Amino acid sequence: xxxxxxxxxxxxxxxxxRTLSSRLIVGTGKYADFNVMRQALDASGAHAITVAVRRExxxxxxxxxxxxxxxxxxxxxLPNTAxxxxxxxAIRVARLGRELLEQLGNPGASWVKLEVLADKKTLxxxxxxxxxxxxxxxxxxxxxxxxxxxxxVMASRLKAAGATSVMPxxxxxxxxQGLLNRNNIAIILETLKDGDPDYPVIVDAGVGCAxxxxxxxxxxxxxxxxxxxxxxxxxxxxxxxxxxHACSSGRQSxxxxxxxxxxxxxxxxxxxxxxxxxxGE
Amino acid sequence: xxxxxxxxxxxxxxxITVATLLELNDLAERACAVEINRTLVPKRDHDSRVxxxxxxxxLVTLVGGG
Numbered sequence: 437x438x439x440x441x442x443x444x445x446x447x448x449x450x451x452x453x454r455t456l457s458s459r460l461i462v463g464t465g466k467y468a469d470f471n472v473m474r475q476a477l478d479a480s481g482a483h484a485i486t487v488a489v490r491r492e493x494x495x496x497x498x499x500x501x502x503x504x505x506x507x508x509x510x511x512x513x514l515p516n517t518a519x520x521x522x523x524x525x526a527i528r529v530a531r532l533g534r535e536l537l538e539q540l541g542n543p544g545a546s547w548v549k550l551e552v553l554a555d556k557k558t559l560x561x562x563x564x565x566x567x568x569x570x571x572x573x574x575x576x577x578x579x580x581x582x583x584x585x586x587x588x589v590m591a592s593r594l595k596a597a598g599a600t601s602v603m604p605x606x607x608x609x610x611x612x613q614g615l616l617n618r619n620n621i622a623i624i625l626e627t628l629k630d631g632d633p634d635y636p637v638i639v640d641a642g643v644g645c646a647x648x649x650x651x652x653x654x655x656x657x658x659x660x661x662x663x664x665x666x667x668x669x670x671x672x673x674x675x676x677x678x679x680x681h682a683c684s685s686g687r688q689s690x691x692x693x694x695x696x697x698x699x700x701x702x703x704x705x706x707x708x709x710x711x712x713x714x715x716g717e
Numbered sequence: 718x719x720x721x722x723x724x725x726x727x728x729x730x731x732x733i734t735v736a737t738l739l740e741l742n743d744l745a746e747r748a749c750a751v752e753i754n755r756t757l758v759p760k761r762d763h764d765s766r767v768x769x770x771x772x773x774x775x776l777v778t779l780v781g782g783g
Contacts, residue, residue, distance in 0.1 A: 463783030473781065488782025491723040491775065492742070492749060502781050503748060518782050531757045532777050535750040539760055609783070641783075663783030 445691040446684055449659050451636050452579035452600040453546055454512055456483040459653070460683040461514065461638065462676070463663025470505040472673065476666050477511070479676035484512040486549055486661065488519070489533045503540070513537055513544035514581065517551050521562065523569035526552045530573055548573060549603070549640075549661075551583045559609040563590050567597055574598035583640050586620040588627055595628050595635065602628060603640035603661060606652060610664040612644030615651050625656045646675070646682035653686025654694070718770035729768065736763040742776065750777050 449456045462482045467473035477485060487502065506513070515533030520526035530548040537545035550573060552565035561584050573580050579600040584590050586604045594602050604624055607613035615621060621639065628635050636659065639652040643662035652660050660683055669675035707714070718731050722738075729738060735758055739745045751758045752775040758766050768774065 464781040465783045467781065486783055487779045489750070489777050490780045492744060492778050501747070502779055513779070515779065516782050528752065528755060528757075532750040532752060532775070533779070535757055535759055536748050536777070536779055539748045539750070661783075 443684065443688070445688040449636065450634070451484075451547075451581065451638075451659075454484070454543060454579075456512065456659075457481075458483045458680070458683070459659040459687060460649070460680060461486065461659060461661040462666060462679075463661070464502060464506070465663050466667040467672065470500055470502070473667070474505050476672045476676040477506075479673050479680065480666065481680040482511070484514050484544070486514045486516050486663065487533075488516055489529050489536065490519075508540055508542050511542075512547075513540075513542045514547050514549050515544065516549040517569075519553075520551060521553050521555075521565070523552055523565040523572065526550060526565070526569040527572050527576075530569075530578060531576070534578070546577075546579050547581060547600075548578050549581045549583060550599075561585055561605070563587070566590075567593055570594055570597045570599055581638070586617050586624065588620055588623040591624045591637075592627055601636040601638055601658075603638045605641040606639050606648065607642030609641045611642055612665060613642050614644055614648035615639070615642070615655070618651065618655055621652070621655050621657065629656075643679075646678040649679050649682040650686035650689070653683055654689045656690055659683075718768075720768060720771065721773045723774070723776055731770075733768055734764060735766045735768065738768060738774070739763065739776070744776060748778055751775070752777070 449459045458481045460482050461484045462480045463486045517526040517529040520529055534545050552562045552569050554560045554562040570580050570582055581601045582594045582599040583603050591602045606615040625637050628637055637657055638659040638661050639657045640661040643665040649660045666672050666676045719728055735751050753772050
């Protein structure tokens, strides 16, 4: 057990049938090389990591495989449906991902990070396709961790459709803009957790730096999922450390309860006994 | 016979199974999921599922992603 996990407020995160030791979920894409990726994953403290499903490169030099660089006994693998623009394709990819993780004996086999995207430029989710695929995959026995926009109505629809976790975007994928509409994230949290406080809401996408993670966690998110913010940092390994601390800090800050915002100052030192002139007195 | 593997036209021996196709592509020992005509073929069926002329086959694995 690390010192981190013994700190107050730092608890596990249960998502469906899996309990994670970290509230930070990180991706495995966009790294300069597998060695940096492996170090960054380690530094992030993540228990769950995301992967994509793609064609084998039969006609090219196969090079190194991601699977040669991931400790399958350490990480729960969360396969995504990234690159799918139709519900049917996302369902196919989800089933292929499950098949791969069953072959590998990884517990992530029951999970899918569902993405049904609208277009390549914005990578915004297609709400209709997402809802359709979510229903189908839930019926097929998947635990669906569902990427969506920060629209509270859509988030409620996805939960009602059986999503194991709703994962609203802070801002567009890979944009590094952080949480553009913190109010919407707060409304999603309040709505989805009403009468169901343990329902996991994970902010997914848009994280640019550590403070974005902290803000998401301070808002009350159960976890944060990110990839580019670490992988494309100048020093991905150091940024992974920062993201880990930011996640813990935000969680603790949320649980400990912030002070109310006030328009005017409140002195931290007592007025009583001061020897100086005080204006207005 | 002619099939399409991962979007490319390819000639494979008549009557081969999925398991044999994976062996021919050096994929038998690796994690590889197979889909034929948009339907998953689970590993338990690889030995028995015979590939037919014109099949559209997808052979996929896991790669880095977010």
